[in-house]
Amino acid sequence: MDTREDPSPAVLAAEAAARSSYGRLLAYLAARWRDVAAAEDALAEALARALARWPVEGVPRMPEAWLLTTARRLLISAARRRQVALRGEATVRLIDEELNAMERSAIPDERLKLLFVCAHPAIDPAVHAPLMLQTVLGLDAARIASAFLVSPATMGQRLVRAKARIKASGIGFAVPTTEELAPRLDSVLDAIYAAFGSGWDGIAADDPRTRGLAAEALWLGRVLVGLLPEEPEARGLLALMLHAHARREARRDGDGRFVPLAEQDPDTWDWPLVREAEDELRRAAGFGRLGRYQMEAAIQSAHVQGLLSGSVPWPAIAGLYAALTALTPAIGARVSHAVAVGETDGAAAGLARLDTIDGERVSTYQPYWVARAALLGRTGDQAGARAALERAIGLTEDPAVRAFLLARLS
């Protein structure tokens, strides 16, 4: 039985302020304080105080400004304790002036700077996505750890180390200049895609639902497009994630069995998301600067059009993958390219493509073995196909996909 009382309006207000503006508040504090960990601690304490005091004293007129003022006071007292008062006081005055001026305007949105800090080249790329999820969305380390299949203690340490590095190396809270923007933006995009659960490419059948952060990554993708509306690759990434997310329910039938893309019923797709994806992709194309994520989204779009028309445009898809593999060494793109070549030029040509991929990289990569089994089967090598399929089954994490592949084996 749930013994909690109904949350009061004040508690709901505090929770709503936390949910909708956590990233904004943290970005604002971190950008001025240059210490992500200290800003996080102060904001967490401010939120705890809001939960304790708002139900008694009433919800302040400007909840976000209240949270910022409280967090700022906590940062000052912490700074005094650590005897870094000089720099602290200066920052505090700055925040004070801004908070006074804020009466009429909104809190400045510094989340873009925070995203660039999280994906800075001085930070281990493996921590980019976890850092974003924690600072911009306020997710806790344990949940992030589960999504990335890392021990919670290890994830906690990695996050702490990354924040210490941001502070110690004085990574600037700034949006990169025009010349620097493209490579730095790539890191931001890659991190958001990593949070989404990469590897969903039609044959991979790697279900991002199991990672549980697809919705959060989509949210980050939308924030990024809102902050950088002129960047076609940000829109390309959003379109790619929307396409994959639109088909999440279609990947299971009524009995929970896995349904591959080619057998999905388009009626089960989330059409508003598909339309939004197509719209983003169109707008991205308008800038005339093609990139990795626009290509991947275009491939998803081609699959959708193909399923609707009853004829998948494999030569076009193979062409897109050829261009994509020239841009990125990602193993998923190379495997998918081989599949598309197999559909266009025959199974032997597809297999020849697969054989060019380094054996070390494929030894635990499930989609490679799924693709290999299918291509070998078409060349008539049933024994080879069976061995590859067994290998794929042994590497599968999703129980529904495992059952699907096992049924193919027998």
Place this chain on the structure above:
Amino acid sequence: MQYMMMIFEPASEFAKRENTSIAPEYWGAWSAYSQALAEAGVMVGGNGLQPPPTATTLRLRNGAREVQDGPFADTKEQLGGYYVIDVPDLDSALAWAARCPSAAVSAIEVRPVLAMQNA
């Protein structure tokens, strides 16, 4: 680095071993998993275990022998088998644990093997 993956299964998983109607899928999944471990070059060893009622537990207490039928602890999930794998780090070990056929219903405890001196 060597890790042991201990697979703690609920009774429903042990029951699947006796269910002939699902035998091809059940054993097929375990055999494919073991083979994938071997082919990726990480397998050190491992075994499935007979069900918990076949266990016998012994303790020496104050000089007296205590022998008890059944496993050492009466928990909902019981040890059903184990693998020892040799992988670069815990992240890789967890990736293998996630692929374990019963991971969706069992608990897979992953622990580093204690390196023995002079062994």
